[in-house]
Amino acid sequence: MEKLQILADSAKYDASCSSSGSERSFNYGGIGAPTQAGCCHAFSKDGRCISLLKVLFTNYCINDCKYCQNRVSNDIPRASFTPEELSALCIDFYRRNYIEGLFLSSGIIKSPDYTAELILKTLKLLRFNYKFNGYIHVKGIPGASEILLREIGFLADRMSVNIELPSEAGLKMLAPQKTRQSVLRPMQFIKDTITEVKESSLTVKNKLHFVPGGQSTQMIIGATNDSDYKILSLTEALYNKYSLKRVYFSAYIPVGNHPALPKDINPPLLREHRLYQADWLLRFYGFHTDEILDENASLDPLLDPKSNWAMKNLHLFPVEINRAPYEMLLRVPGIGVTCAKRIVTARRVRSLDFEALKKLRVVLKRAAYFITCNGKYMYSAFKMDYSFIYSALTHSSAMLPAIQNAQQLSFFSNYDSLLPPPAEKLTSVIGEF
Amino acid sequence: MSFQANLDTQDVFYIYDGSFDGLLNVIYTAVYSRIVPCGICIYKGMQFSLNARYVEVPTNKNRARRVYDAIFRKIGSFGLKRLYYVFLSSAPDKDLIIYNYMMLGFKNGSITNSALSEDTVARAFKLAENVSRETEKFRQFTRFSVMQWGVQYAKIAPENNILPILTPFFVNRLKIIPFVLHDVTHNVCAVYDTKGWHVSSADGLVPPEKGSDEAEIEKLWKAFFDAISIKERENTKLQKQNMPSRYFKNVWTL
Numbered sequence: 001m002e003k004l005q006i007l008a009d010s011a012k013y014d015a016s017c018s019s020s021g022s023e024r025s026f027n028y029g030g031i032g033a034p035t036q037a038g039c040c041h042a043f044s045k046d047g048r049c050i051s052l053l054k055v056l057f058t059n060y061c062i063n064d065c066k067y068c069q070n071r072v073s074n075d076i077p078r079a080s081f082t083p084e085e086l087s088a089l090c091i092d093f094y095r096r097n098y099i100e101g102l103f104l105s106s107g108i109i110k111s112p113d114y115t116a117e118l119i120l121k122t123l124k125l126l127r128f129n130y131k132f133n134g135y136i137h138v139k140g141i142p143g144a145s146e147i148l149l150r151e152i153g154f155l156a157d158r159m160s161v162n163i164e165l166p167s168e169a170g171l172k173m174l175a176p177q178k179t180r181q182s183v184l185r186p187m188q189f190i191k192d193t194i195t196e197v198k199e200s201s202l203t204v205k206n207k208l209h210f211v212p213g214g215q216s217t218q219m220i221i222g223a224t225n226d227s228d229y230k231i232l233s234l235t236e237a238l239y240n241k242y243s244l245k246r247v248y249f250s251a252y253i254p255v256g257n258h259p260a261l262p263k264d265i266n267p268p269l270l271r272e273h274r275l276y277q278a279d280w281l282l283r284f285y286g287f288h289t290d291e292i293l294d295e296n297a298s299l300d301p302l303l304d305p306k307s308n309w310a311m312k313n314l315h316l317f318p319v320e321i322n323r324a325p326y327e328m329l330l331r332v333p334g335i336g337v338t339c340a341k342r343i344v345t346a347r348r349v350r351s352l353d354f355e356a357l358k359k360l361r362v363v364l365k366r367a368a369y370f371i372t373c374n375g376k377y378m379y380s381a382f383k384m385d386y387s388f389i390y391s392a393l394t395h396s397s398a399m400l401p402a403i404q405n406a407q408q409l410s411f412f413s414n415y416d417s418l419l420p421p422p423a424e425k426l427t428s429v430i431g432e433f
Numbered sequence: 434m435s436f437q438a439n440l441d442t443q444d445v446f447y448i449y450d451g452s453f454d455g456l457l458n459v460i461y462t463a464v465y466s467r468i469v470p471c472g473i474c475i476y477k478g479m480q481f482s483l484n485a486r487y488v489e490v491p492t493n494k495n496r497a498r499r500v501y502d503a504i505f506r507k508i509g510s511f512g513l514k515r516l517y518y519v520f521l522s523s524a525p526d527k528d529l530i531i532y533n534y535m536m537l538g539f540k541n542g543s544i545t546n547s548a549l550s551e552d553t554v555a556r557a558f559k560l561a562e563n564v565s566r567e568t569e570k571f572r573q574f575t576r577f578s579v580m581q582w583g584v585q586y587a588k589i590a591p592e593n594n595i596l597p598i599l600t601p602f603f604v605n606r607l608k609i610i611p612f613v614l615h616d617v618t619h620n621v622c623a624v625y626d627t628k629g630w631h632v633s634s635a636d637g638l639v640p641p642e643k644g645s646d647e648a649e650i651e652k653l654w655k656a657f658f659d660a661i662s663i664k665e666r667e668n669t670k671l672q673k674q675n676m677p678s679r680y681f682k683n684v685w686t687l
Contacts, residue, residue, distance in 0.1 A: 001652065001653055001656050004653055004656055004657055004660070005656045005657070005659075005660045006660075008656075008657045008660035008661050009660040009661075011661070012660070012661050012662070012663050013663070030608065030609060031606065031607055031608050031609060031610060032606055032608075033605045033606040033608075035572075039572055039573055040573055040675070041573050041574070042573075042574075042658065042676065043671070043672045043675040043676050044658065044661050044662035044663075044672065045659075045662040045667055045668075045669055045672055046662045046663045046664075046666040046667050046668050046671075046672070047666075047668040047669070047670070047671025047672045047674075047675060048662075048663075048666075049675070050658070050661060053657070054661060055657075089653070092650050092653075093650075093653075093654065095577065095579070095585065095607065095610055096576060096577045096578065096579065096585070096650065096654075097575055097576055097577050097587070097603075098576065098654055133608075134606075251666070253663065253665045253666070266665075267665055267666060269666065342549060345547045345549060346547060346548065346549035346550050348544070348547050349544055349547050349548040349549075349550070349551075350548070350550065352550055355550075356549075356550035359549065359550050359552075359555040360549050360550065360555070361559075
């Protein structure tokens, strides 16, 4: 039990906990089934999803990366699983529906190959002894041989190699044993093997699956002074060149006291959040880094990246809900993939007004400033004016009701003269006086 | 046309047995008798009004099948699935919504499914979403205990009657392990014996004693749960938001 605590504690800085995106036609025959959409089974006190049993195989390590709490020079309790213990624990949790699968990472014990062999042994136990069919995410062990990597890849659903720091200089300073090349090489290898296996099994009936959930990576935000632009363009390059499924960002939390590391206590959570928003724009909204950010700029903490882009491109707005193509709907701040799809579906039947948008449960808080329905704004006071929209978006909660009230007042004042004064009406009904 | 006169003066309520087949029979009767229902209700726990006519609709498998096929043909499998989800919802007016949806669908075809700005369709869409969202939550947050003889047991308290769509998920995943999924709100349970599963009434269901190492595993999980959280990022508000407490009535974690 203590062992589990130590090894989960050491694994907690890995941001990835997704269990999605893996489709296998192959079945190991026992319990378990990966779901396409993934599934979170609990949320830890920091609000993050717990989907997988995220542990290190061991937190003994021969490396001395300054940002890592498992570095050899750090004095912390050390522990190690055996493959038998870990696989039994994983099955025990899985059958009770606590977890969706296993996330296995490890410190380097003895040598990279020795560590990789232990991981491979655990995976073999799970897949062949327990016939476990659930999700398994394995961290690539830097420096392990490609033969082992390949064997692990055939048993895992996803693999990841952490790029850790966005720049070569940062790596040199904080992780002397790692170079950009040593990280990118296994990434390239995994990518090549995925394509190779996919192509070779196109014609085969019983398909082989090499890392069917794709690969992901992670970098630390705020440990070095790389700009958001740099981080984001690196992210985009990783998606394009290495066909990664995800790039995770993790706000730097001080775990070491190396002079090269920043000393502030608060992890840059807002910055991490904005980067994730931008990451989503890259992956699902058809944006490019150059559209989101100018060179070497940072993301605006006040406005989300999409609103920011829209503010810079006001000439493209307002967007007519009933006519705009899907790609343009996606670019409206406040309209996401779900809502854009709903709009496209519903407008096939009839043209939409703002009342209809509300029925589709499209959130208009931000979108209202950027769209028209049949040529009309939601409120006639809206205009395509930079400072008006900017102040509305940054204090949106204060702004919208004020405008609403103004509208409602003017509406009633137009008809005031037509209605009898309320007091008079009441007396006539009651019949007094 | 005394029949028509009757329509004007009295509201017609259809009564059925609460099964999906039963509801399809109501639709069948309503369509062929051309009496628009004012309400559709289930035998159990209904209140009678004086100025209304009650028509009891027996459940006939063949008729249900015909309506089922008609929906499939005219509104499509997508609409059929949506209607079934609405049927599982706990909204009191769901039966009438299903009726109205079908009438729209029979008239306009499968385009009805897209008419999200239409009141009936919007409402059905919302109810169906609600049911599928709740099912998703219980996929996440159902917790099994391993009982004596290796049977797994879980108690859930969902708002909607989600067992028919929740159980296949666990059947697919537990495969070789028999389990009982107990819905205490609707007093029904799903039983899986590794060959097949069925949903039945939970009257007289007495869950077996918990297995011997259950306490140990629960402790292990608790240890893992606490260790995985990053202290510097603590955000219990976000945690609460992601795990609303109503899903955790029968769960001991947190």
